[in-house]
Amino acid sequence: MNHDTDVLIIGSGIAGCAAALALADAGVAVTVVTRAQAPEESNTLYAQGGIIYKGEQDSPDLLAEDILRAGAGHSFPPAVHILAQEGPEIVERLLIEAANVPFDRNERGALSLAREGSHSVSRIIHAADATGKAIELALIRKIQAHPNITLLTGHTAIDLLTPSHHSRNRLAIYEPRACVGAYIFDQQTGNVRRCFARATILATGGLGQIFLRTSNPVGSRGDGLAMANRAGARIINAEFIQFHPTTFYHLHAPHFLISEAVRGEGGRLVHENGEPFMAKYAPEWKDLAPRDIVARAIHQEMLERGLQHVYLDLRSYIPESRIREHFPTILATCRQYGVDITQNLVPVVPAAHYFCGGVWVDAWGETTIKNLYAVGEVACTGVHGANRLASTSLLEGAVWGNRAAQQILRDLPEREIPHRGDIPEWRDDSQFPPDPALIAQDMSSVKHIMWNYVGLIRTSHRLKRALRELQHLEIEIEHFYRVATLSDSLLGLRNAVRTALIVTQAAWENTQSMGCHYRE
Structure with missing residues (x-):
C-alpha cells in the first residue's frame, strides 16, 4: 500500500x-x-x-x-x-x-x-x-x-x-x-x-x-x-532539557503548566507561610530569573525542607481582576482541583518542559x-x-x-x-498482540530512570546507572517490538527508550554544567 x-x-x-x-x-x-x-x-x-x-x-x-x-x-x-x-x-x-x-x-x-x-x-x-x-x-x-x-x-x-x-x-x-x-x-x-x-x-x-x-x-x-x-x-x-519551574501539583491532576507570565505579572514563589525565597538564589532577577535557575532553586528548597512542592502566590501581588482577565485557563483548571488562584496559594513543582x-x-x-x-x-x-x-x-x-x-x-x-x-513493503512478522501491561511497565521504568538519574541535577554515578538500565531495557523493548503486533503505544515506547538513551549519553559526555544541564 x-x-x-x-x-x-x-x-x-x-x-x-x-x-x-x-x-x-x-x-x-x-x-x-x-x-x-x-x-x-x-x-x-x-x-x-x-x-x-x-x-x-x-x-x-x-x-x-x-x-x-x-x-x-x-x-x-x-x-x-x-x-x-x-x-x-x-x-x-x-x-x-x-x-x-x-x-x-x-x-x-x-x-x-x-x-x-x-x-x-x-x-x-x-x-x-x-x-x-x-x-x-x-x-x-x-x-x-x-x-x-x-x-x-x-x-x-x-x-x-x-x-x-x-x-x-x-x-x-x-x-x-x-x-x-x-x-x-x-x-x-x-x-x-x-x-x-x-x-x-x-x-x-x-x-x-x-x-x-x-x-x-x-x-x-x-x-x-x-x-x-x-x-x-x-x-x-x-x-539540554529545560525544566519548567512551575507546573501545578496535585495527586490526581496532570502536570498542568502554570505559565511564566504569572511571574511576569508579579506572582512570587513562596513557602506555605508566604515567605518568598528567589532573592536567595537570584538577587538581580528574583522570580524572573532564567528557568534553569528558578527550577533548581525550587528543587533545592524542596530537598532542604523535605517538601513535595512549593507555592506560587498570585493573590498577594496581582489584582484579582487582572488574574481573571489574564489567566482564565489557569484559573478554571486549578479550580477543578479545589484551588482558587485568586484566594489560595498554588502548589507547584518543576517538570520537564522543553528540549x-x-x-x-x-x-x-x-x-x-x-x-x-x-x-x-x-x-x-x-x-x-x-x-x-x-x-x-x-x-x-x-x-x-x-x-x-x-x-x-x-x-x-x-x-x-x-x-x-x-523499497520493500512493510513485512509483518508479529506473533501476538502487544500486552498493554508490559508497555505501561516499560514506559514507567523509562520515566522513573530519567526523572531520578537524568533530571534537574545529574551526577556521574546516576548517569552511569541510567545508561546501564536503559541499554538493557532497549534490548528487551526491541525484541518486544519485533514480535508483537504494531500499536501506537508500542511504537511510542520504542522511540521513548531510544530518545532516553540519546539524552543520557549526551549528559554523560558533557561533564561541564551549563544552562539547563547541571552536573554536580
Missing part, C-alpha cells in the same frame, strides 16, 4: 503547519501526518505564555542579546540573528494577517505586549493564557481548508525510508544517506503504508514524556528524534540526511543554546518551518521521485 506526495510533513504543530501552508500556497502537494486523532493535538496547543513579536523600544539586536544571554554562551549567533530579524515579520504575515489569530489587544486596539523572564523589554503577544491553542486552532483551520494539503490523523510514523537501510539494491549503501519518505502505521486499520515523498519534514515536537513529570502532552515521546537517530542523522545538544537540542539542521532546516528536514522542537538550529529564552519556541517553529519550505521550493524541481520498487 503506497501514498505518494511531493512533501511529507510528520507533525501538525506550528512548525509543521507553517511549512505546509508555505508549500501548499506555492502549488506543492503536501501530506501532513499526525499520530493524534485530533489534528490540533500537539505541543503548540498547550503553549500558554505567548510568542515574541516586537516591543516599542525593541530591535533585532536587543532581542538577539537576550537570547544569547539566556543560552548560557552556547547559542549559535547566526541562527539567533535569523530568528531576531525574520521572527516579527513571520508573526505578522502568517499569524496576524493570514491566520487571524485573536491576540489580546489594549484599549487603543494595539497588540497587548507582555514581558517574561530574562527579556529586557515587553515584546510578547498572547491570547490570554492559551496562546498556543489560539495559534494552533487558527492554523489547523487553514490546513483543513487548503486544496493542496492532505491531512492524515491517527497515523503514526514508524521509521524514515532511507535507501541505504531499506533498498533492495544493496549497492545503495554506497550512496550518500537520503530520505525518500516514511513507513506510516494506520492506527484504525492496522495497515502500514509506504509514503513516498521528494522531501520529508520532521515536525514531531518534544520529548517530555520520557520523564516522570512533564508539562508535555502524551505524544511528546521523542518520536522524530528516535527515527532520525535510527536513520543516521546527526543529533546535538541533547543533554533545547535535537536533530542538527542548518539555516534552512536541512539535516545531515539528503531530502530530510527538521523544524520546531525536534530540530536544533542552535538558537536556544544551553537554555531557551521564554516564548522563543513558537517563533522558532514558525521561522524555520517557513525557511524549510522556501529551501524545498528552490530544490524540488530537480528532485527525482523515489524509485518505489527499491
Whole structure:
C-alpha cells in the first residue's frame, strides 16, 4: 500500500503547519501526518505564555542579546540573528494577517505586549493564557481548508525510508544517506503504508514524556528524534532539557503548566507561610530569573525542607481582576482541583518542559540526511543554546518551518521521485498482540530512570546507572517490538527508550554544567 506526495510533513504543530501552508500556497502537494486523532493535538496547543513579536523600544539586536544571554554562551549567533530579524515579520504575515489569530489587544486596539523572564523589554503577544491553542486552532483551520494539503490523523510514523537501510539494491549503501519518505502505521486499520515523498519534514515536537513529570502532552515521546537517530542523522545538544519551574501539583491532576507570565505579572514563589525565597538564589532577577535557575532553586528548597512542592502566590501581588482577565485557563483548571488562584496559594513543582537540542539542521532546516528536514522542537538550529529564552519556541517553529519550505521550493524541481520498487513493503512478522501491561511497565521504568538519574541535577554515578538500565531495557523493548503486533503505544515506547538513551549519553559526555544541564 503506497501514498505518494511531493512533501511529507510528520507533525501538525506550528512548525509543521507553517511549512505546509508555505508549500501548499506555492502549488506543492503536501501530506501532513499526525499520530493524534485530533489534528490540533500537539505541543503548540498547550503553549500558554505567548510568542515574541516586537516591543516599542525593541530591535533585532536587543532581542538577539537576550537570547544569547539566556543560552548560557552556547547559542549559535547566526541562527539567533535569523530568528531576531525574520521572527516579527513571520508573526505578522502568517499569524496576524493570514491566520487571524485573536491576540489580546489594549484599549487603543494595539497588540497587548507582555514581558517574561530574562527579556529586557515587553515584546510578547498572547491570547490570554492559551496562546498556543489560539495559534494552533487558527492554523489547523487553514490546513483543513487548503486544496493542496492532505491531512492524515491517527497515523503514526514508524521509521524514515532511507535507501541505504531499506533498498533492495544493496549497492545503495554506497550512496550518500537520503530520505525518500516514511513507513506510516494506520492506527484504525492496522495497515502500514509506504509514503513516498521528494522531501520529508520532521515536525514531531518534544520529548517530555520520557520523564516522570512533564508539562508535555502524551505524544511528546521523542518520536522524530528516535527515527532520525535510527536513520543516521546527526543529533546535538541533547543533554539540554529545560525544566519548567512551575507546573501545578496535585495527586490526581496532570502536570498542568502554570505559565511564566504569572511571574511576569508579579506572582512570587513562596513557602506555605508566604515567605518568598528567589532573592536567595537570584538577587538581580528574583522570580524572573532564567528557568534553569528558578527550577533548581525550587528543587533545592524542596530537598532542604523535605517538601513535595512549593507555592506560587498570585493573590498577594496581582489584582484579582487582572488574574481573571489574564489567566482564565489557569484559573478554571486549578479550580477543578479545589484551588482558587485568586484566594489560595498554588502548589507547584518543576517538570520537564522543553528540549533545547535535537536533530542538527542548518539555516534552512536541512539535516545531515539528503531530502530530510527538521523544524520546531525536534530540530536544533542552535538558537536556544544551553537554555531557551521564554516564548522563543513558537517563533522558532514558525521561522524555520517557513525557511524549510522556501529551501524545498528552490530544490524540488530537480528532485527525482523515489524509485518505489527499491523499497520493500512493510513485512509483518508479529506473533501476538502487544500486552498493554508490559508497555505501561516499560514506559514507567523509562520515566522513573530519567526523572531520578537524568533530571534537574545529574551526577556521574546516576548517569552511569541510567545508561546501564536503559541499554538493557532497549534490548528487551526491541525484541518486544519485533514480535508483537504494531500499536501506537508500542511504537511510542520504542522511540521513548531510544530518545532516553540519546539524552543520557549526551549528559554523560558533557561533564561541564551549563544552562539547563547541571552536573554536580
